[in-house]
Amino acid sequence: MPKPVTKAVFPVGGLGTRFLPATKAMPKEMLPVVDKPLIQYVVDEAVKAGIEELIFVTGKGKTAIEDYLDQAPELEAMLEGRGKEDLLAALRDSVPAGVTIAYTRQPEPLGLGHAVWCARKLVGDEPFAVLLADDLIKSDVPCLKQMIDAYSEVGGNMLAIMEVPREDTRRYGVVKPLDSTGGDNTGGEPGDLFRVDGIVEKPDPAEAPSNLAVVGRYILQPEIFGFLEGQRKGAGGEVQLTDAIATLMDRQELRGLRFEGTRYDCGSKLGYMKANVAFGLEHADTGAGLRDFIKTLDL
Ligand code: G1P
Numbered sequence: 422m423p424k425p426v427t428k429a430v431f432p433v434g435g436l437g438t439r440f441l442p443a444t445k446a447m448p449k450e451m452l453p454v455v456d457k458p459l460i461q462y463v464v465d466e467a468v469k470a471g472i473e474e475l476i477f478v479t480g481k482g483k484t485a486i487e488d489y490l491d492q493a494p495e496l497e498a499m500l501e502g503r504g505k506e507d508l509l510a511a512l513r514d515s516v517p518a519g520v521t522i523a524y525t526r527q528p529e530p531l532g533l534g535h536a537v538w539c540a541r542k543l544v545g546d547e548p549f550a551v552l553l554a555d556d557l558i559k560s561d562v563p564c565l566k567q568m569i570d571a572y573s574e575v576g577g578n579m580l581a582i583m584e585v586p587r588e589d590t591r592r593y594g595v596v597k598p599l600d601s602t603g604g605d606n607t608g609g610e611p612g613d614l615f616r617v618d619g620i621v622e623k624p625d626p627a628e629a630p631s632n633l634a635v636v637g638r639y640i641l642q643p644e645i646f647g648f649l650e651g652q653r654k655g656a657g658g659e660v661q662l663t664d665a666i667a668t669l670m671d672r673q674e675l676r677g678l679r680f681e682g683t684r685y686d687c688g689s690k691l692g693y694m695k696a697n698v699a700f701g702l703e704h705a706d707t708g709a710g711l712r713d714f715i716k717t718l719d720l
Contacts, residue, residue, distance in 0.1 A: 423576030426569055426640055428543075429472040429550040431463065432536035434480030434527035439688060448483045450554045452687070454696045455704050459687055460486055461515060463554045468517050470565035472550060475522045476543045478536045480529075487524060492516055531652070532659025537641075538649035546643050548572075551662070553637025557696050560682025564638050567680050571614050572640050577674035578666065580617070581638035583684055590629035594663040596620045596677050597630030609679060617675040622656040622663035633677065635663070636684050645669050 437449030444452075450460040467475060479486060493512060500509040527539045537551055550565055558564040558581075568579050585593060597619035609615065619630055639662070648665035655661035666675065685699065686692030698715075701707045 423572060424548055425471075426548050426550050426572065427471070427473040428476060428547060429467040429474070429552055429565075430476045430478060430537055430540045430544065431460070431467075431552055431554065432478045432527070432533055433460065433483055433486055433554060434478055434530050434536050434539075436480075436530055439690070440693075446482075448485055449688075450483075451485050451489065452693065454557060454687070454693070455700045455707060456511075457515070458489060459554045459557060460489065462557050463552045464490070464517050466558070466563040466565050467550065467552055468520060469563045470550070470569050472565070473520055474543075475517060475520055476540050476549075477522070477524045478527050478539045479524055480527050490516060490522060532654070532657075532661055534649050534655075534660035534662040534665055535652060537662055538646060538652065538660070541643075541646040541649075544643060544646075548640060548642050551637070551639040551641065555686065555688035556637035557685045557687045558636070558638075558680070558682045559685070559696075559699060560680065562681070564636075564680045564682055564684075567612075567682075568638060568640055568678050571676075571678055575614070575674075575676065577676060578642055578645075578669065579614075579640040579676045579678055580620075580666075581636040581680045582633050582677035583636050583679070585632055585634040587626045587629065587632045590626050590632065590634065591623045593634035594620055594622050594661075594666075595624050595629045595631060596633050596635065598633060598677065611679050611681040613679045615677050615679075617670065617677050620663055620667050620670065620675070622661045633679075635677075636680070638680075639666075641666070642669070642673055644673065 433450050437444035440449050451458040523543050525539055525543060527536050564581055572579055596617045599616040599618040645665055648668045652660045655664040685696035687696055701711045
């Protein structure tokens with residue numbers, strides 16, 4: 422029985438330059454999709470997957486995240502006084518229940534690998550999850566829960582995987598599945614778990630080992646910290662988590678899970694807008710009105 426995953430690391434120190442000027446004075450993780458900030462979706466996903474300890478690696482200008490995940494007694498008292506039960510419930514739901522939260526700071530945004538390394542003392546000698554708030558995943562079963570369920574059978578290290586168009590490989594970590602025939606679509610169907618034989622960060626389409634991309638959900642063993650220690654710079658001049666995983670892979674098992682669900686790249690404007698439409702169409706307050714509006718568009 423593999424050691425259970427009870428801790429999750431949320432690297433939220435990134436600058437969010439792709440959303441400037443919106444992110445000039447506010448963290449990108451606080452951008453709302455309908456009525457909840459991105460950070461809430463990913464925290465809810467972790468809590469639903471059974472995570473008990475949330476570890477945030479923050480940076481400059483990110484205090485709004487800490488305030489957001491905290492109680493707001495004055496606001497609650499005001500809403501209570503005005504009998505606004507719905508809003509009160511939504512407000513209370515925004516504070517993750519039954520978990521502990523720890524914050525540590527990444528002194529400089531040196532890359533995802535460095536951010537995860539900054540959490541090493543808080544994680545200790547245990548397997549842990551990493552969730553990137555930019556990757557918003559809409560699914561019946563939360564993506565991390567799908568992974569933890571699979572992990573509880575097989576242990577090791579695991580990545581969430583989706584198929585992407587070949588021309589997009591330079592935006593992702595890309596894996597080489599074991600037994601790959603070298604063609605596209607080598608990871609089978611959603612729900613499939615497969616062994617990974619190689620991983621590379623942001624390869625050119627011509628050099629990519631497949632079209633199977635890593636989405637921002639990881640289950641990692643603590644030995645990864647040893648390989649992040651050197652903090653060598655990789656693709657884009659950043660300390661890449663992918664590079665440490667590539668080394669770890671030689672010693673421990675690494676699997677990919679073709680999760681079931683749709684991922685929205687909320688690190689890009691277009692992906693963020695798509696997420697707002699997808700979630701907006703399902704929201705009780707906005708669904709019908711948004712559908713009517715879309716029908717009026719002369720596309
Ligand atoms: C990061 C990872 C990359 C992964 C991607 C998923 O890249 O380095 O391997 O595929 O997240 O969103 P970033 O989007 O931070 O450039």
